[in-house]
Amino acid sequence: MRKIEVAFSDSKLDSVGIFAKTDIKDDLLISGIENVSFSELYYLDFELDEKTIEQIASNVFTDPLVQKYSTGNNLIPDFDFYIEVELHRDVTDNLGIIAHEGIEDYLGEKINGEIRSAKRFYFKAKISPQDIERIAKEYLANEIIETYKVVKSG
Amino acid sequence: MDEIKISNLQDQELLLLSKKMLLSLDLNEMKTIKTYYKKLAREPTRIEIETLAQTWSEHCKHKTFNAQINYAENGENKKINSLFKTYIKAATEKSKKTWLVSVFSDNAGIIKFNSKYNIAMKAETHNHPSALDPYGGANTGVGGVIRDILGAGLGAKPFANTDVFCFAPHDMQKEKVPRGVLHPKRIFKGVRSGVADYGNRIGIPTVNGAIIFDEGYVANPLVYCGTVGLIPKGMEKKKAKPGDKIVVLGARTGRDGIHGATFSSIDLNESASSSAVQIGNPIEERKMMDALIKARDQKLYSAITDCGAGGFSSAIGEMGCQIGARVDLEKAPLKYKGLSAWEIWVSESQERMVLSVPEKNLQKLSEICEIEGTQMAVIGEFTNTKKLELFYNNELLGEIKMEFLHQGLPQKQMNAKWNTKAQKEIRNLPPTNYGQILKQLLAMPNIASKESTVRKYDHEVGGGTVGKPFVGEQNDCPADAAIVRPLLDDWAGAVISNGINPLYSKLDPYHMATLSIDEAIRNALCVGAHFESIVLLDNFCWANPEREETLGELVRACMGCYDASVAFKTPFISGKDSLYNEYNSENSKIAIPGTLLISALGIITDSKKKVSMPFKHAANPIYILGNTYCELGASHFGKLIGSTAGSIPKVRFKDAVKTFSKLSALLKKQNPNSKIIKACHDCSEGGIAVAISEMAFSNTLGAQIDLRKMRVGERTSREDFILFSESPSRFIVEVDISQKKKFEDAMKGVVFSQIGTVTKNGKLQITGLAGTKIIDEQISTLKAAWKKTLGW
Numbered sequence: 001m002r003k004i005e006v007a008f009s010d011s012k013l014d015s016v017g018i019f020a021k022t023d024i025k026d027d028l029l030i031s032g033i034e035n036v037s038f039s040e041l042y043y044l045d046f047e048l049d050e051k052t053i054e055q056i057a058s059n060v061f062t063d064p065l066v067q068k069y070s071t072g073n074n075l076i077p078d079f080d081f082y083i084e085v086e087l088h089r090d091v092t093d094n095l096g097i098i099a100h101e102g103i104e105d106y107l108g109e110k111i112n113g114e115i116r117s118a119k120r121f122y123f124k125a126k127i128s129p130q131d132i133e134r135i136a137k138e139y140l141a142n143e144i145i146e147t148y149k150v151v152k153s154g
Numbered sequence: 155m156d157e158i159k160i161s162n163l164q165d166q167e168l169l170l171l172s173k174k175m176l177l178s179l180d181l182n183e184m185k186t187i188k189t190y191y192k193k194l195a196r197e198p199t200r201i202e203i204e205t206l207a208q209t210w211s212e213h214c215k216h217k218t219f220n221a222q223i224n225y226a227e228n229g230e231n232k233k234i235n236s237l238f239k240t241y242i243k244a245a246t247e248k249s250k251k252t253w254l255v256s257v258f259s260d261n262a263g264i265i266k267f268n269s270k271y272n273i274a275m276k277a278e279t280h281n282h283p284s285a286l287d288p289y290g291g292a293n294t295g296v297g298g299v300i301r302d303i304l305g306a307g308l309g310a311k312p313f314a315n316t317d318v319f320c321f322a323p324h325d326m327q328k329e330k331v332p333r334g335v336l337h338p339k340r341i342f343k344g345v346r347s348g349v350a351d352y353g354n355r356i357g358i359p360t361v362n363g364a365i366i367f368d369e370g371y372v373a374n375p376l377v378y379c380g381t382v383g384l385i386p387k388g389m390e391k392k393k394a395k396p397g398d399k400i401v402v403l404g405a406r407t408g409r410d411g412i413h414g415a416t417f418s419s420i421d422l423n424e425s426a427s428s429s430a431v432q433i434g435n436p437i438e439e440r441k442m443m444d445a446l447i448k449a450r451d452q453k454l455y456s457a458i459t460d461c462g463a464g465g466f467s468s469a470i471g472e473m474g475c476q477i478g479a480r481v482d483l484e485k486a487p488l489k490y491k492g493l494s495a496w497e498i499w500v501s502e503s504q505e506r507m508v509l510s511v512p513e514k515n516l517q518k519l520s521e522i523c524e525i526e527g528t529q530m531a532v533i534g535e536f537t538n539t540k541k542l543e544l545f546y547n548n549e550l551l552g553e554i555k556m557e558f559l560h561q562g563l564p565q566k567q568m569n570a571k572w573n574t575k576a577q578k579e580i581r582n583l584p585p586t587n588y589g590q591i592l593k594q595l596l597a598m599p600n601i602a603s604k605e606s607t608v609r610k611y612d613h614e615v616g617g618g619t620v621g622k623p624f625v626g627e628q629n630d631c632p633a634d635a636a637i638v639r640p641l642l643d644d645w646a647g648a649v650i651s652n653g654i655n656p657l658y659s660k661l662d663p664y665h666m667a668t669l670s671i672d673e674a675i676r677n678a679l680c681v682g683a684h685f686e687s688i689v690l691l692d693n694f695c696w697a698n699p700e701r702e703e704t705l706g707e708l709v710r711a712c713m714g715c716y717d718a719s720v721a722f723k724t725p726f727i728s729g730k731d732s733l734y735n736e737y738n739s740e741n742s743k744i745a746i747p748g749t750l751l752i753s754a755l756g757i758i759t760d761s762k763k764k765v766s767m768p769f770k771h772a773a774n775p776i777y778i779l780g781n782t783y784c785e786l787g788a789s790h791f792g793k794l795i796g797s798t799a800g801s802i803p804k805v806r807f808k809d810a811v812k813t814f815s816k817l818s819a820l821l822k823k824q825n826p827n828s829k830i831i832k833a834c835h836d837c838s839e840g841g842i843a844v845a846i847s848e849m850a851f852s853n854t855l856g857a858q859i860d861l862r863k864m865r866v867g868e869r870t871s872r873e874d875f876i877l878f879s880e881s882p883s884r885f886i887v888e889v890d891i892s893q894k895k896k897f898e899d900a901m902k903g904v905v906f907s908q909i910g911t912v913t914k915n916g917k918l919q920i921t922g923l924a925g926t927k928i929i930d931e932q933i934s935t936l937k938a939a940w941k942k943t944l945g946w
Contacts, residue, residue, distance in 0.1 A: 023343075026946070027337070027339055027340070090409050091410065091431070091433060092408050092410045092433040092489060092503070094433060094434075094435045094438075097489070098437075114490075138337070138340070139340070142286075142287055142289075142336070144286050144287060144431060145286075145287050145290065145431050145433075
């Protein structure tokens with residue numbers, strides 16, 4: 001399974017992260033969040049060589065003027081924890097389908113395999129595990145169609 | 155064949171099977187199926203049972219609206235054979251309007267527009283899916299109603315969307331939200347993003363809407379989506395022909411939205427499945443839409459319908475109901491492997507349409523799909539067998555006679571009862587600080603500015619929106635109705651408005667319905683729609699109609715619809731119902747208030763004559779049209795002071811028709827370059843005090859009003875009654891001072907009076923009945939209160 005991660009290069013442009021921080025404070029009344037950064041993830045369940053993956057990441061998924069990408073390490077290194085949200089396997093993933101189409105268009109050939117998209121929210125925040133669960137369940141993920149995981153730094 | 159053994163099942167077992175398979179069929183219906191298959195001397199197959207459940211679902215067959223109802227009103231009994239036929243269709247038939255092109259028989263109602271085109275309109279609800287996944291539910295609500303328009307006649311091209319929501323209050327305490335239910339604010343934010351993302355991306359402007367708040371919607375938010383489209387004359391009829399290929403065009407089929415149609419007949423509870431949620435893709439729908447319009451113009455198909463609730467089963471079953479159809483399910487393009495045949499058949503995957511295409515046109519259609527980047531597949535053929543035959547890899551999985559499928563459903567027998575509620579006396583003393591009350595009223599969520607939501611929608615795409623959602627010098631105040639020119643070389647516009655006020659249902663749904671119709675028409679008239687051109691759409695959202703009292707309320711609402719539609723000569727052209735909007739758990743049962751959305755569609759032949767709501771010039775006189783009565787029952791003022799007491803507002807049809815006709819005739823006649831009526835706004839939630847405040851702060855002017863000059867229908871010394879009464883059929887009008895006489899002459903016979911003048915001091919000043927100022931407020935303060943509540 002290969003991963004391509006894309007985020008805004010300047011945190012000021014990261015409207016999803018900025019809104020998440022405000023909404024969590026205003027709607028969930030959880031304070032103590034210093035920063036939220038958002039990234040999009042694409043999981044490829046087919047093999048491509050390193051060079052092709054790099055080309056796809058930079059040419060298909062990234063707007064070089066405002067975005068950056070990674071095909072390996074986490075794109076946002078400085079965080080306390082992140083919450084990653086993805087659709088259940090049996091829910092249509094339009095972003096994944098379009099990503100697949102985009103890669104085929106770029107490479108000019110059919111690709112056997114699937115792409116699933118996911119969203120990741122990196123937090124700089126000293127908050128309790130209960131509050132982390134609340135953020136995941138009450139704001140970021142709708143468990144009827146989505147699943148989430150929490151990963152702590154280090 | 156995958157058989158479901160029902161021939162030996164007892165009543166209880168039949169019900170259990172219906173529940174287990176999520177069929178939503180009652181005992182009588184299950185027994186009808188059992189008897190039918192007994193006669194055939196075989197058991198039904200899985201796919202046959204699923205087909206019957208989809209086709210006979212409340213969503214597709216409107217069983218409650220077509221039921222035989224034993225209705226008891228205040229002890230008097232009456233039999234009603236179909237609410238739909240008795241009150242909705244009958245009202246339309248009585249109107250005898252010649253510009254109705256197609257009503258109640260298609261995906262949408264169609265009316266005449268100009269010499270070359272007709273207009274189609276449809277409004278839908280997407281409540282249950284939006285409760286589970288607000289973003290996806292609202293998203294696909296918009297997508298679904300757009301497809302209804304694409305499937306009206308041989309296909310209308312959508313040019314405007316509308317959206318109306320009902321939520322629980324955004325600041326509801328978390329403890330009051332039942333387990334397994336999302337918080338209202340989360341639902342609100344998800345729904346509005348879902349609507350914005352679909353409408354904006356597909357490139358159709360969202361031009362009109364409303365948002366209503368009540369705690370009853372906590373577990374069942376309501377999401378109404380409407381679309382208006384343009385269709386060339388002569389394209390309103392369609393008929394699938396034997397020999398035509400069954401073509402599915404658009405997206406692939408997946409496991410999303412299985413059992414959406416039958417799910418809509420079930421109360422929500424704590425457990426819900428992801429497969430009942432549909433996932434939308436506006437770009438896919440846009441490509442499909444562009445391909446369809448091209449194919450329509452080249453006359454490549456003989457019939458079309460959308461794949462909505464029930465998926466292929468409903469679409470193909472409906473198209474082939476007079477002739478027959480054979481379907482090869484393995485030919486449907488799939489999103490992924492592993493779907494069983496019945497899942498392909500009932501899946502509600504989005505962005506698909508079904509077409510009936512003569513074989514000779516397949517190549518041309520395929521070329522169009524290739525160019526537009528969408529896909530098509532032939533999945534069967536219309537036949538003349540009068541049967542629906544379902545195959546998978548040439549194995550016969552199901553065979554049902556069309557007659558049984560469409561006519562076999564037994565008419566539902568239901569009981570309803572209504573007892574008029576005793577009216578309570580108003581016990582509160584008159585307030586002492588009217589300015590404060592007015593600010594509180596303006597801040598109530600139902601009245602407060604919805605700018606933060608409306609702003610997210612693209613209302614300009616297409617370039618035809620001449621009456622915009624926002625008016626006023628800062629472009630942040632709401633218009634009464636939208637005007638869209640579907641043809642940019644013609645000044646004729648479609649006027650779109652709505653009326654909805656479920657608070658009145660708590661007192662009497664009859665009056666709620668007449669008031670909603672009055673409001674929708676009033677709103678359309680305010681901007682210049684011609685009264686005689688207005689048609690209506692009814693969308694009922696109700697709780698469980700199997701309770702006698704709940705059905706009794708629905709009956710009352712339908713009676714109100716009939717009376718108002720006939721009195722105003724405004725026929726219904728289309729409608730929909732969504733029932734069972736309630737939540738059940740071990741500890742609680744929460745039902746929505748009976749909610750009726752009336753959408754009005756009217757024509758303005760010259761949209762340069764449109765009028766907007768803000769006051770325009772200081773010194774111009776301000777008039778009120780219509781009588782004010784002491785009607786504060788279920789009003790917003792009542793809600794503010796914690797009382798539902800007082801009499802419910804009533805539409806006095808004779809007076810209202812007179813006011814509407816004269817106002818509309820004057821607006822139609824006036825010169826666009828020298829308008830007699832400079833501003834016009836309807837009085838609704840919060841009464842004249844709120845209406846005049848909105849008109850004043852939209853253009854940073856002011857107003858001086860004298861309550862002694864008001865025409866009141868009954869004697870009263872209560873200023874609060876006059877200021878905040880929600881009596882219907884009233885307008886606040888600003889008239890050009892130099893044309894006062896012309897206005898007054900034109901209004902002869904209508905109850906009206908000059909109640910004040912527009913000022914430029916930036917203040918709203920109201921003189922009370924004793925001659926002293928009872929309100930003296932800066933309009934900037936009023937506007938700030940109005941903007942704050944929902945400004946997130």
